[in-house]
Amino acid sequence: MKKILVHFLSVFAFHSFAFSQIDSSSYKKVMLLAESIKDSYHMDKRTSVFDLSMDSLGSYILEYTNKEAAHDFVIQYKKEGISAPLQICGLPDESLGDKVYGLVTVSVGNIRSQPRNSAEMVTQALLGWPVDLLKQQKGYYLVRTPDGYISWLDAAAVSLKSRAEIREWGQGKRIIFTDDYGHAYEAPDRSAMRVSDLVMGNILNVLEKGQLFSKVVFPDGRVAYVSNEQTEDYDQWKSNTHLTAENLFVIAKRMIGVPYLWGGTSIKGVDCSGFTKTAYLMNGVVIPRDASQQVLVGEPIEILTNNKLDTAKALKNLQAGDLLFFAAGKHKSPQARVTHVALYMGNGQFIQSAGKVRINSMLPSAPNYDDFQTRTVVAARRYLGHIGEIGLKKVE
Template identity: 50%
Template sequence: MKIQYVPVLSVFCLTLSVKSHGQSKLSDSAEYNKILHLAAQTIQQFIPDKRTAVFEVTRSSDPSPVYHVITTESDAQTLFTQLLVKHPIPHAKVTINLLPDSSVAGKVTGIVNLSVANLRVAPSNQAELATQVLLGTPLDLLQRTDGYYRVRTPEGYIAWVSETSVAPQSVSDLTHWQTGKKVIVTADFGHAYTQPDGQSLRVSDLVMGNILNVLDTAGDFVHVLYPDGRQGFVKSHSVRPFDTWLGTRHISAENVLKIAKSMMGLPYLWGGTSVKGVDCSGFTKTAFYMNGLIIPRDASQQVLAGKPIDILSVDTLDTEKAMQNLKPGDLLFFASGTGRPPDARITHVALYLGNGEFIHAAGRVQINSLLREAPNYGALDTRTLIAARRYIGQTDPALQPLDRHPFYTPKAEIDKK
């Protein structure tokens, strides 16, 4: 994608350029503030969630500052350009870079080649963990810099991942992966070996949800191909043919809660979405993913999807109403603090089990109760239950079946369904 250059120069350029250093600094600051103001207008209209859409403004150093805008949204690019024309800023030079850009060298898709890849909020190993993605997950490659890719996950989350964690793919490579024979790891943990022998050198570890291409079978092993070209042998009992597995996925409370309970005792990990460690929303995400449904990543995003379930009376949890209206598999959402203001920030999510109990990741994956008299009540003494949503049986663009997701299935196949 070409970088759009937007000149916002005026005939006063020469006059202003000979001002004192102090005046130049003041002028640069004023320009920057004006550009930030226009950026704020653009963000308000087209960037509702910075986790799923990007609009960034940076400034190069003096003496001739250039303002660099990076965005994933073409509508935001268009509006910001129009605002610059409508509100000209003398002397300002602005570039607008629409992602994906030329840094990815035409390969706008990649597939994760580690059992669990860490995505961070910035291109640095020291940056905060934002989320994780599993081996075999396709990603949009948006930008490459300093050994990292900025990527978009199947649920739309945008973050940075080390380039060693991802194998870039051409369009034909991705189609081959989508249509090829694959297996999914259904065991909690496993390994791939260099030979069809569990005593041979390991290629990598594996975790539940990993997806690999199949080359052949060899006795009690499946000969697999990694996205980066490595080969290995996986024990047959730890995997299932992907298409067969997907055909058996039915979003029912029993199935979702079966996966959830299989994660009992896993440690809490901020940003975690695998059996190596989960955060609260990574836990719910994994429970649904292993039943063929991709849901939003964070609790504050998950609460916006599905069908609202009434559990409050006068803005207070009505236990009797909750017990009557909730069904197993519903999601419970908690806010920090003890009040329930209309704009309360969602900070935690759990899955309802029934009979007042719920399962969630808090310190570890555990089961607690809404009922004060229950022996397992009180784990959320600093949080407040504020909302509930039902995903099971609901149609919502934010809830995406795996077999209809363009990252996993070619469009031609989706159109047939």
């Protein structure tokens, strides 16, 4: 036992010495090179993976989703004459085989910043919607949602699919749940045992349509019955969605009173950008996930004078359906990061998720005036008329 311990300590000491030698000579150079590549490609960790790490033997490991960026990194790595071995790991990970797609199997899949239950929830994905699978770790999958967001989904909440299987799901006869809340049942009877809860935006494949209920199949193979009164044919819903301010407000107002939930993007609970995202999604449009991403797309609208909200200018230039953006740290820095978004309704009113979904006004004379949010307005964007441009795509 003593010999084994001595051997372990010797190996550990050798590895520690090797790491310290590499750390002192090249670690900083390699990390700066990685940061330089990230900056040149304008990478956002929410939508790209470009992670560099070092193993115990002093070899560097690069995981990436951007092939061009990885190629440039390798070229620069060689030019710098760095002697440490470099392992390149593109995602999706080879261990996934052909199962590089997934379908969410629960009404709302909670997606987290790290592969553990206690990690921060950063976004959500709805039942029946596809995700790209990138790798597996600790009972979680690193997934990419339809809006490009990359984070960790519990393996129990996703059904793995091959390209052929995901295509088969998409070509099947589908329905979308358009009511706020509901359930799927074991039999065509509301008093029957429940199979799952359902929320607005959930998608299921239809096996057989009855007079009152449709027999459906979940992505993981479960069979159930769903009330026809609460659903629409998916293809008809998609072709009938017309993005107008009025239609946005139909969905937005249905969420009034829904509690604020950090990372929430469903009617069970929404954060500020999850609220605007859901309003657009149920009108057939996928927009970026976070407020700081949403402010980068669409048409800029002038509402400021000398870096402050100009109410008269805002009332003149804004149109119903525009998005208002806020920065909580605006009083500290003119370049403060956007942290909040709201949907403009017209006449100075906007609807937002702040504590709960509610309607407020930027007009001091209004009874629902929101002084804090009005003082921190930093930008406005128009999406209507710009669908199909970068970051604003129709549901496929």
